[in-house]
Amino acid sequence: MALMSSLLLVQGExxxxxxxxxxxxxxxxxVQFVDWPPSAPQDSQPPPPLLIxxxxxxxxxxxxxxxxxxxxxxxxxxxxxxxxxxxxxEACNILFISRSESERVPEILSAVKNRPVLxxxxxxxxxxxxxxxxxxxxxxxIRIRINLDAxxxxxxxxxxxxxxxxxxxxxxxx
Amino acid sequence: MNARSHPTxxxxxxxxxxITASPALGQQRDSLxxxxxxxxxxxxxxxxxxxxxxxxxxxQTASAIQVITQEDxxxxxxxxxxxxxxxxxxxxVAQINSREWAISARGFxxxxxxxxxxxxxxxxxxxxxxxxxxxxxxxVLLSDxxxxxxxxxPGATLWxxxxxxGVINVITKEAKDTPGLTxxxxxxxxxxxxxxxxxxxxxGPRANYRIYGKGFARDRTLLPNGQGAPDDWHxxxxxxxxxxxxSTSNRLTLQGDLYDGRxxxxxxxxxxxxxxxxxxxxxxxxxxxxxxxxxxxxxxxHRDIPGTFGEDLDIYDVxxxxxxxxxxxxxxxxxxxxxxxxxxANSPGLAFLPPHVARQWFTAFVQDELALVAERLHVxxxxxxxxxDYTGLEIQPSGRLNWTLSPNxxxxxxxxxxxxxxxxxxxxxxxxATFYSxxxxxxxxxxxxxxxxxxxxxxxxxxxxxxxxxxxxxxxxSDRWRLRGGYTELRxxxxxxxGSTDTSRxxxxxxxxxxQLFVHSSLDLPAHLRLDGMFRYLGKIANQQLPAYAELNxxxxxxxxxxxxxxxxGQNLLHNRHAEFGTPTARREIQRGVYGMAQxxx
Numbered sequence: 001m002a003l004m005s006s007l008l009l010v011q012g013e014x015x016x017x018x019x020x021x022x023x024x025x026x027x028x029x030x031v032q033f034v035d036w037p038p039s040a041p042q043d044s045q046p047p048p049p050l051l052i053x054x055x056x057x058x059x060x061x062x063x064x065x066x067x068x069x070x071x072x073x074x075x076x077x078x079x080x081x082x083x084x085x086x087x088x089x090e091a092c093n094i095l096f097i098s099r100s101e102s103e104r105v106p107e108i109l110s111a112v113k114n115r116p117v118l119x120x121x122x123x124x125x126x127x128x129x130x131x132x133x134x135x136x137x138x139x140x141x142i143r144i145r146i147n148l149d150a151x152x153x154x155x156x157x158x159x160x161x162x163x164x165x166x167x168x169x170x171x172x173x174x
Numbered sequence: 175m176n177a178r179s180h181p182t183x184x185x186x187x188x189x190x191x192x193i194t195a196s197p198a199l200g201q202q203r204d205s206l207x208x209x210x211x212x213x214x215x216x217x218x219x220x221x222x223x224x225x226x227x228x229x230x231x232x233x234q235t236a237s238a239i240q241v242i243t244q245e246d247x248x249x250x251x252x253x254x255x256x257x258x259x260x261x262x263x264x265x266x267v268a269q270i271n272s273r274e275w276a277i278s279a280r281g282f283x284x285x286x287x288x289x290x291x292x293x294x295x296x297x298x299x300x301x302x303x304x305x306x307x308x309x310x311x312x313x314v315l316l317s318d319x320x321x322x323x324x325x326x327x328p329g330a331t332l333w334x335x336x337x338x339x340g341v342i343n344v345i346t347k348e349a350k351d352t353p354g355l356t357x358x359x360x361x362x363x364x365x366x367x368x369x370x371x372x373x374x375x376x377x378g379p380r381a382n383y384r385i386y387g388k389g390f391a392r393d394r395t396l397l398p399n400g401q402g403a404p405d406d407w408h409x410x411x412x413x414x415x416x417x418x419x420x421s422t423s424n425r426l427t428l429q430g431d432l433y434d435g436r437x438x439x440x441x442x443x444x445x446x447x448x449x450x451x452x453x454x455x456x457x458x459x460x461x462x463x464x465x466x467x468x469x470x471x472x473x474x475x476h477r478d479i480p481g482t483f484g485e486d487l488d489i490y491d492v493x494x495x496x497x498x499x500x501x502x503x504x505x506x507x508x509x510x511x512x513x514x515x516x517x518x519a520n521s522p523g524l525a526f527l528p529p530h531v532a533r534q535w536f537t538a539f540v541q542d543e544l545a546l547v548a549e550r551l552h553v554x555x556x557x558x559x560x561x562x563d564y565t566g567l568e569i570q571p572s573g574r575l576n577w578t579l580s581p582n583x584x585x586x587x588x589x590x591x592x593x594x595x596x597x598x599x600x601x602x603x604x605x606x607a608t609f610y611s612x613x614x615x616x617x618x619x620x621x622x623x624x625x626x627x628x629x630x631x632x633x634x635x636x637x638x639x640x641x642x643x644x645x646x647x648x649x650x651x652s653d654r655w656r657l658r659g660g661y662t663e664l665r666x667x668x669x670x671x672x673g674s675t676d677t678s679r680x681x682x683x684x685x686x687x688x689x690q691l692f693v694h695s696s697l698d699l700p701a702h703l704r705l706d707g708m709f710r711y712l713g714k715i716a717n718q719q720l721p722a723y724a725e726l727n728x729x730x731x732x733x734x735x736x737x738x739x740x741x742x743x744g745q746n747l748l749h750n751r752h753a754e755f756g757t758p759t760a761r762r763e764i765q766r767g768v769y770g771m772a773q774x775x776x
Contacts, residue, residue, distance in 0.1 A: 018463075018499070022220055025209045029217070057422065061463050066206055099422035124379065141218055165214045 022142055023135055024063040027052060027094060027120065030133065031073055033162040036093055036116050037155045049079040053089060055108065056098030058082055086111045097121040097131070105129050116155050127169050132156070145169055240264050240646065240660075242322040244347075249696055249706045251729035251743035253365050253390070253769075256309050258316060259342065260710065262324040263660020263692050264607075264644045268685075268712075268755035271395045271762040272405045273437055275309040276685065276755050279324070279340030294344045295429060297453055297471050301487060311433060311447055311475060313411055315372060315386050317356065317773075320347045348427075349374055349382035349417040355776040362769025364745065366391045380419040387412040394438070395762040396751055403762050409435030409447070423459040428452075443480035450474050464498040484519035507540040536561040601650035610641040638668035654698040661691050685755065687713035687722070704731040712754070720761070723752045739773040 031050060050073050052064065068078040083089050086108055095117050097108055102123040109119060109130050119131045126134035127147040132154060134145040144166040151158050209217070240262045252258040256275040260267045268276045278290050292299045292307050299312050323343040352374040361367040367390065374384035391408040413431035420426055430452040437445040453471040460466055470492045478484040495508030512535040520529055642664035649657045666686060691711040698704055711724040726748050731741040744767070746752065751763040 021206065022209065022217065025206070025212075026217060028210065029214060033214075059422065059459075061461050063206075067210065102422075141220065143218065162214065165218055 018063070019137075019142070020060045021063045021067075023122070024060050024067040026135070026142065026144070027064065027096065028067045028071065028078075030094060030118060030120070030162070031068075031071075031078060033159040034118055035157040035159075036118075047075050049077045051079055051081055051090070051092035052094045052096065053081045053083055053092035054096045054098065055083045055086070055089065055101055057100035059098060091115075092117060094118045094120060097123065097126070099123050105131065112154075114153060114155075118154070118156055119150070128171070130171055133166075143167065147171055240324045242324065244317070244319055244321065247316050247319060247322075249704075249729065250694075250708055251706070251727060251741065251745070251771075252316060253368065255312050255314060255316070255344065258319075258322065259324070260692075260708075261694070262322070263646055263662060263690070265324055265340075265342075266664075266686050266690070269764055270755045271403065272392050273310040273407050277307070277309065277342075278686070290340050290342065292342045292344075295346055295453060296455065296469050296493075297451060297473060298489075298491070299473075300489070301475070301485075308447075308475070308477070310407075310409075310437075311435070311449055313388075313409070313433065314344060314346060314431075315370060315388060315413075317358070317370075318346045318352055318372065318384070318386070320345045320351075346415065346429075349384045349415050350376075352384045353382075356773065357776075358771065358773045360769055360771035362743075362767060364393045364765060364767030365769045366393050368769075377416065377418075381416065382418075383414060383416045385412070385414045393765075393767075395764055398753070398758065398761060398763065400751075400763075404438040404440060405762070407435060407437030407445075409433060425455075425457040427455040427457075439479070439481075442482075445480070446476070446478040448476045460496075463500070464496065466494070466496045468492075468494045478519075486517045488515040489513070490515075503542055505540070505542050508538070510537040511535065512537075603648040605646045606643065608641075608643045610639070636668050636670050638666065640664065640666045656696045658694040658696075659692060661689070663689050685715050685718050685720075687715055689713040702733045704733070705729070706731075715755070718755070718757050718761075720753060720755065723754070724748060725752065737775045740771070741773075742768070742770045744768045 031052075052068065054060065054064070064080050068080060071078050081090070081092060086104075089095065089112065093116070095108075095112060097105065097119060099122060101108060102121075105121070105123060105126065106129060112119060118133065119126075120133045120135070121131055122135035123131075124136075127145040127150075130147065130150050132147055132150045134147075136143050136145060144162075146158060146163060146166040146168050147170065148158075148163075148168055149171040209220075212220075242258060242261045246261050247258045250258065250261055252260070256267060256269070256277060259265055259277060264279060266276075266278050270276055290307070292312070294312065294314060299307055301308055323341070323345070325341040325343075352372065353376075354374060356370070356372045358370040359368070368388070369390075370386065370388040372384060372386035374382065376382050387410070389408070389410040392406060394402045394404055394406040397403045411431060411433035413429065415429035416427065418426045430450065432450045434448040435446075437447070439445055451471060451473040453469065455469040456467070458466045458468075471489075473487075473489040473491075475487045476485070477487075490513040491510070492512075493508060493510040495506060497504070497506045499505075514531070514533045514535075516531045516533075518529045518531075642662065645661045647659045649659075651657060664686060665688065690713065693709045695707045696704075697706070706729045708727040709724070710726075712722060714720060714722045725746045727743070727745045728747060729741055729743045731739060733739045746764060746766050749766065751765045753761040753763045755761060
């Protein structure tokens with residue numbers, strides 16, 4: 001029987017970032033680099049929160065909640081919602097579609113069609129299927145593919161700062 | 175003497191202290207607040223790894239790490255894994271003859287270097303004959319290698335007892351990253367001919383594969399008197415890899431290799447080496463904070479050295495591990511089982527006894543990395559429990575060498591202290607690692623009936639220490655020209671304990687130069703041309719009376735279109751021939767070599 005114990009003391013960087021921690025920070029950035037059309041003036045005080053919805057199995061755990069906690073866009077707070085069914089989706093501003101829903105992406109996209117919802121997913125082919133922002137991984141780094149046609153159809157304006165670092169595609173003509 | 179099956183004990187306490195200050199590497203820090211402050215460009219430069227990836231655990235070890243990238247390997251013109259390992263300044267790499275290499279970290283280099291753990295895609299490459307590596311059969315398609323991580327220093331909890339001085343982790347690309355057909359061919363003076371074919375494709379929407387085949391023939395080395403040592407050899411190898419992202423939370427990998435080679439030797443029949451291996455891996459994401467990984471592999475090697483010995487070795491290995499991120503804790507735990515079945519055919523000259531050995535290991539470990547001060551101070555606490563049973567080997571001298579691993583042979587213990595510094599400033603990147611290690615119970619060769627010189631047994635009758643510094647620097651002269659250098663100072667002292675009859679003073683344990691220096695230059699020239707140079711200097715190996723030497727490799731490349739790459743490579747250009755390892759009569763001399771190569775991709 002052997003027993004080996006070790007104590008290692010490390011100061012400095014730990015070069016490790018979880019994939020979904022990083023994607024959560026990207027979603028937070030999208031809030032700042034996308035302009036939604038002004039909604040109908042509301043008398044409600046305070047203004048409605050900016051909603052980030054997750055449809056399907058939540059891959060973020062607590063990362064997304066921790067990322068947006070206490071953050072505001074202007075006067076609006078940012079809140080996270082989780083949906084199981086397409087019918088559950090409310091008027092969210094960003095909709096993250098989990099890879100668990102990859103089989104029914106067309107159905108989901110048609111449900112939010114022409115609504116100002118920034119659809120985001122890391123499913124394969126998401127952008128060419130008509131989704132707006134697709135995460136993909138290249139050499140262990142997160143990359144972004146943006147379907148500009150889909151963004152325009154949703155009446156969203158994407159900042160050039162975001163477009164500059166993204167791969168821009170158009171919806172394939174049928 | 176016929177040794178019995180015996181449980182051994184090991185108490186190893188490794189204390190390592192690494193201090194790294196790296197303002198420019200701050201973007202790698204995992205703190206959420208730090209991430210949120212980053213620009214989009216910076217976010218896109220962060221490397222992400224799935225928590226179950228074995229490779230990633232290395233990056234957390236408090237040790238000196240060097241990473242050899244695919245680009246480094248390609249630019250070096252390396253044609254084998256040992257040649258590629260010359261790119262890591264924290265390794266001691268010496269070519270012994272056309273087929274054999276001595277490779278170690280932090281000293282203790284010998285043909286049977288036993289303090290280094292070598293992994294290829296998670297498979298431990300290892301022979302229980304001397305707890306070392308037969309480098310001649312550790313081949314991969316170098317163009318499919320994603321990176322090689324080289325850690326010098328205590329491998330700590332997560333690795334086995336063999337990782338006392340370092341870990342070499344070879345990681346190949348996923349199948350999706352090697353699409354299409356690639357053909358490579360060439361030949362020259364030392365590496366006389368070689369060819370490679372690899373094809374990658376898809377099996378389904380989330381399943382990819384690649385298959386490859388390769389072969390080469392290498393010329394012999396020279397005896398010290400300048401005559402040819404008949405150790406020319408050739409080998410063929412083929413293999414495959416399949417990666418399947420079965421669902422959002424499940425990843426499967428299946429890969430395997432098959433190889434067969436022949437080598438000449440002095441006045442005896444041809445040496446035959448062959449083998450095969452198969453690895454299956456499963457990675458499962460439990461939640462955003464937890465991953466599970468399982469892997470199993472089978473590895474068979476056959477080695478027939480007429481007049482010396484023959485060996486058939488089967489290794490079966492199963493590992494399961496989980497990693498969980500809980501608040502400030504990063505916990506990894508795992509269990510493993512390994513069965514080794516070793517059959518040896520002995521000769522009148524050398525005998526391993528008993529000829530058939532079956533050994534098994536059970537391992538369990540747990541490690542907790544606790545962030546005491548976020549981004550600043552982490553403590554890693556770990557425990558490893560290992561159970562192994564082993565039987566002995568016997569070698570009798572004078573016509574029959576008698577070498578016994580007696581039941582008194584315990585695992586060696588090491589106490590190590592490390593301090594390091596990393597600095598990035600403009601075009602400069604500097605890293606310095608210093609270390610002191612004390613070894614207790616090093617392998618000794620004891621006389622069983624002193625003063626009779628024989629028989630001899632292997633025991634743990636020696637203590638030793640090693641200390642030194644590893645300095646690595648990169649300087650970007652311009653966008654087109656990059657210089658990289660590495661310098662290592664290393665001292666190893668070994669002494670017998672009271673009562674030990676060992677007279678070798680560790681001469682069997684460490685054949686290492688006091689210092690080594692590397693300078694690599696990569697220069698992009700106009701007109702799709704490129705010139706790479708690799709200079710190395712290694713100090714003398716005192717206990718082998720081996721003189722210091724300096725050598726230069728160079729590669730000149732023309733890439734007229736992206737799909738075609740033509741290059742000419744010179745290896746060991748400064749001398750007609752030179753020796754890197756071995757005593758004056760036993761050593762082989764390596765000749766200057768030049769080869770040409772064409773690579774095309776469809």
